[in-house]
Amino acid sequence: MNNGVQEYIDKVEDNRKELFYKLQDLILRLFPESERRISYQVVVYQIPTGNVWLGYWKHGVSLYTGFISKIAEFKEKYPDIKTGKGCLNLKMTDEIPWQEIEDLVSFVMTHKLKRQ
Numbered sequence: 491m492n493n494g495v496q497e498y499i500d501k502v503e504d505n506r507k508e509l510f511y512k513l514q515d516l517i518l519r520l521f522p523e524s525e526r527r528i529s530y531q532v533v534v535y536q537i538p539t540g541n542v543w544l545g546y547w548k549h550g551v552s553l554y555t556g557f558i559s560k561i562a563e564f565k566e567k568y569p570d571i572k573t574g575k576g577c578l579n580l581k582m583t584d585e586i587p588w589q590e591i592e593d594l595v596s597f598v599m600t601h602k603l604k605r606q
Contacts, residue, residue: 494528502546505582509551513544513580516592521599540602542595550581553591555598564594 499510517535518524524535532545532554543554554577555561565573568587572579578594580586 495526495533498528498533506546506550509580509582510544510546513551513553513591516588517542517544517595517599520592520596524599535599537599538602540599542598547579550579550584553578553580553595555594557598557601560594560597564590 499507499514502510514533514535521535521537524537526533526535528534529543532543532552534541534543543552545552545554552574556576558576561573561576561578564578565571567590571584571586572581578591
C-alpha cells in the first residue's frame with residue numbers, strides 16, 4: 491500500500507473511518523492480492539480481473555463498482571440504501587447487508603471486462 495492510500499484513509503477523524511476499514515477488510519479478505527492505490531481521488535483495489543473503489547462522502551463511504559446493472563439489482567432488494575449510477579453510498583446508519591456486499595464485490599472483482 492502506498493502512502494497516499496493511508497493518508498486518504500486517515501483524512502477523516504469521525505466514525506466513517508470505521509466503516510471504511512470494515513469495507514476494506516472485506517475486500518482484502520476476499521482478494522488479499524489486491525493492489526491499493528489512489529485513483530480518481532479515492533482508493534482503488536485492483537486485481538487483473540477487476541477493481542472496486544472506496545471513497546468517503548458526507549454521510550458514510552461509497553463503494554464504486556462501475557456495474558450499473560448490479561447496482562440496480564442491489565437497489566431493488568435494498569431500496570433504503572442510497573445508490574448512484576454505479577455505486578453504493580453506504581450511510582453510517584444503514585443496516586448493511588454484508589453478505590450482499592461480499593457477493594457484489596466478488597462479482598465485480600472477477601468480471602472486469604463485462605461492466606454494464
